[in-house]
Amino acid sequence: MENIGALAILLAFCFAIYAVIASVAGKWSKRPFLVLSAQRAVYCVWALVTVASGLLIYALMYGDYRLAYVASHSNRAMSLVYKFAAWWGGQEGSLLLWNWLLASYAVIVVYRNRTKFREMMPYVTAILMATQTFFLILIAFVAKPFNVLTSMHGVVDVGDGNGLDPLLQYWTMAIHPPNLYLGYVGSTVPFAFAIGALITKQPGEGWIYTTRRWVLVTWLFQTTGILLGAGWAYAVLGWGGYWGWDPVENASLLPWITATAFLHSVMMQEKKGMMKVWNIVLVSTTFFLCIFGTFLTRSGVVSSVHAFASGSIGKFFVTFLAIGIAATVYLILNRLDFLKSESQLESVLSRESSFLFNNLILLASCFAVLWGTLFPVISEAVTGEKISVDAPFYNRVQVPIGLFLILLTGIGPLIAWRRSSVESLKRAFLWPMLASAGVAAVLAVLGVRHFYALMSFMLCAFVLITVALEFVKGASAISSKSGSNLLTSMVELTHRNTRRYGGYMVHVGIVLIFIGFTGKAFDKDTTQEVVPGNSLQIGRYTLHVASFDQGQNENYQWGKLNIDVSKDGDDLGRIEPEHRLYRASKSATSEVAIRRRLNDDLYVNFAGTSPDGQKVIIQAYVFPLVTWIWVGYWVVLLGTLVCLVPSKTKLIWAKTEVVGIAGKHAKAEN
Amino acid sequence: MGASAVGAALVPALLPKGRAQEIKGVNESGIMGPDVVRCASRLACLCGSCKNTVGDCAMLECGYCAPMRKRIAAMQADGHSDDDIVAAIVKENGKQALASPPTQGFSLFAWTAPWIAIAIGLAAIFAFIRRFSAKPQPAGEADTELLDRYQDRIEKDTAKLD
Incomplete structure (x- = not known):
């Protein structure tokens, strides 16, 4: 079996190289059969990587403990879900998953565009397969998933494995990495389209429309992946931290930020034919940051809780990044004429300007995260001294940036394209500003004194009110014409322009x-x-420790507290935080008890017993408003899906080159 | 749900932090008193398993934090100030013992670089706006008041269309 798996990877590697060469050679020599054969090779790569993945999954499920990967990341006691999840639990398996996802994306791209973008598609295929070749090199020659355990007597079957890290045996961890990878890997597709368009000097906006949709889809996967990771950390690590500014967490955030910037600035290109260079830079940066993030996770350059074991793999990533970035920069510089702006800015008070500021703030945030992540390495290289850059640094830098971003989120949609008059700005902002200031005043009067929190609540209220007004104004107009109720009108409004209202x-x-x-x-x-038998108090909650139970199963030993919770004297029922000791890995984990509510979460961790064994140690937390993070995610998901639905009304934007209003008058008079 | 509604409903939850248990120093189970937490929050946990500070690392038996907390408690009991304690620990473990980069020497660059980047970005945006702004030709007798009125009217009408 291991031979078939390894052979499938090697063959996939050969087909991927063939696809790159045949695509480009076919295009250059105008031989369509070569281009077609390259596309067929893409299907072959997918089939072969699927075979390899299937074999590894089979080995994990049925416990083939001759394979080093299976012995390291799985064991007999694990449930089937986590045996499957062990596919991406280690370096080799996760790189195989990466390859499978990339091959799957490539198949979708080639199939969906089999009759479209004929000029550009050979290059798109070549770029997808060049990236695939790089990742196949890693699993074919560096981190091989089908290595077997050997001794002097040949292949060894160790009978049982180490198992997946107990911290990873949690449901969100079964879907967090694939989602993140879907986002990471997916960034290759818009990059391939952007570079393909650049090489062929693609006319029209069809390719940018396709690229935007791909970015939107991969952005959604990244968002989902990041928040699933946050949800996992919150529920599993035992102290309620959903974001720790760990280098690997930061690495996942970086391409998300640049993709977000692209999703805003691409509107400038679609509607005004502006910022073409910038958009290519953002798509490329997103792709390279995905690769860079993977490099950080796997190279050991920075110390991280999440990092895979480091090895020689880092230099392959550095080489790939260096070649890729150099080629992209050359191509952009070479095609500057093609990327010339078609319109001009008319006013600082315009939607166009707001997008520029939005991009600046997003990029500043991205830079601050990247800077903080790499500063320990830079500092050590420059001064020879190690520096820690932890949460306090990021919180101090990112909070003001984040607040400014919320402000722009509220302002941007209310400013008109081309130019806004002072009168129209007053009309748009007066009530939202007054209402949000009122919110801040009420909170201050009621005793909230934290400056940043007050600012944040005020700005959040500002955005919510402006968005609500946009919906109500639009729906009222429809309602007055059609006679339908406001809710139906809102649905109709959204359907008419899904991108805007989504x-x-x-x-x-x-x-x-x-x-x-x-x-x-x-x-x-x-x-x-x-x-x-005694109680403890936290905020308005009283926790009465009723009893302490213990037991064991084949996977772990457990100790559990039965805690009766009351709030201001009202009984809220029982919670049962648990402490586990996994047999295979000898590692302890906490199964925290969380009482989730919209106003606050009560979060209780059973941390162990006192040295004399007479007392239990309880870590109790109250996290106000934290549930809104997860509620917010569902709204983001819904909004993004709405954006992906085609609008009922076909929107056409006139692209006029503005030469100045007065100038036009002068011409007309002549 | 607006932030106002959330805020009003939750004000009791949004009260200043507080620690219920009054412990001096660090007890046998590794639980810290508030004085130790205050000082420990300036120091990074270097165990490699988390990116928390010594003050908020939740692992009571953390190989790095547990002895560090005891040391802080002992030094506080001897009358040392937080600054003295942090300086002593940095002298021993290097600047990496601090939770965030110091604001002097090369490390100052860690704090200033993001703001310098924003300043450069702002300058670039204004340069971009200047370069790509439409340059109206001499207006002659154009009635700017009339044009503003038309512009305002157009915006009102297009807002109604939405």
Whole structure:
């Protein structure tokens, strides 16, 4: 079996190289059969990588402990779900998953565009397969998933494995990495389209429309992956931290930010024919940051909780990045004429300008994250001294940037394209500004004193009110014409322009997530030793430790507290935080008890027993508003899906080259 | 749901932090008192398993934090200030013992670079706006008041279309 798996990978590698060469050679020599054969080779790569993946999954499921990968990341006691999840639990398997996803994306791209973009598609195929070749090199020659365990007597079957890290045996971890990878790997597709368009100097906007949709889809996967990771950390690690500014977490955030910037600035290209160079730069940066993130995770350059074992793999990534970035920069510089802007800015007070500022703030945020992540390495290289850059740094830098971003989220959609008059700005902003200032005043009067939190609540209210007004104004217009009720009119309104109103929904989701973040300013925590039968107090909650149970199964030993919870004297039922010790890995984990509500989460961790064994140690936390992070995600998901639905009304934007209003008058008079 | 509604409903939850248990120093189970937490929050946990500070690392038996907390408690009991304690630990473990880069020497660059980047970005945007702004030709007798009125009217009408 291991031979078939390894052979499938090697053959896939050969087919991928063939696809690159045949695509480009076929295009250059105008031989369509070569281009077609390259496309067929893409299908072959997918089939072969699928065979290899299937064999590894089979080995994990049925416990082939001759394979080093299976012995390291699986064991007999694990449930089937986690045996399957072990596919991406280690370096070799996750690279195989990466390859399979990329091959799947390539098949979709080639199939869906079999009659479209005939000029550009050979290059798109070549770029997809060049990236595929790189990742196949890694699993064919560097991190081989089908290596067998050997001793002097030949192949060894160790009978049982180490198992997946117990922390990873949690449901969100079964879907978090594939989602993140779908986002990471997916960034190759818009990059391939962008470079293909650049090489062929693609006319029209068809390719940018396709690229935008791909970015939107991969952005959604990245968002889902990041928030699933946050959800996992929150529920599993035992202290309620959903974001720790770990280098690997940061690496997942970087391409998300640049993709977000692209999704905004691409509108400038679609509607005004502007910012073409910038958009190509953003698509390329997103792709290279995905590769860079993978490099960070696997090279050991920075220390991370999430990193895979480091090895020689880093230099392959550095080489790929260096070649890719150099070629992209050359191509952009070479095609500057093709990327010339078709329109001009008419006013600083315009939607166009707001997109520029939006991009600046997003890129500044991206730079600050990248800078913080790499600063320990840079500092050590320059001064020879190691520096820690942890959460306090990021919080101090990112909070003001984040607040400014929310402000722009509220302002941007209200400013007209081309130019806004002072009168129209007053009309658009007066009530939202007054209402949001009112929110801040009420909160301040009621005792909220945290400056950033007040600012955040005020700005979040501002955005929510502006978006609500946009919906109500539009729906009222439809309602007055059609006679339908406001809700039906809102659905109709959204359907008429899904991108605009779906985008607003995404903004609402992001604002809800920020409300969840803001709650962090009001966290409460206590760590106490309690004798069973006694109680502890945190905020308005009383936790009465009723009893302590213990037991075991074939996977782990467990100890569980039965805690009766009350709030201001009202009984809220029982929670049962648990402490586990996994047999195979000898590692301990906490199964925290969380009482989730929209106003606050009660989060209780059973941390162990006191040295004398008479008391249990309880870490209790109250996290206000944290649930809004997850609610916000669902709204983002809904909004993004709405954006992907075609609008009922076909929108056409006139692209006029503005030469100046007065100038036109002068011409007309002549 | 607006932030106002959320805020009003939740104000009781949005009160200042507080620690219920009054512990001096660090007890046998590794639980810290508030004075230790205050000082420990300036130091990075270097165990490699998390990116928290010594003050908020939740692992009571953390190989790095547990002895560090005891040391902080002992030094506080001897009358040392937080600054003295942090300086002593940095002297021993290097600047990586700090949770965030110091604001002097090369490390100052860590704090300033993002803002320098924003300033450069702003300058680039204004340069872009200047370069790509439409340059109206001499207006002659154009009635700007009339044009503004038309512009305003167009915006009102297009807003109604939405």
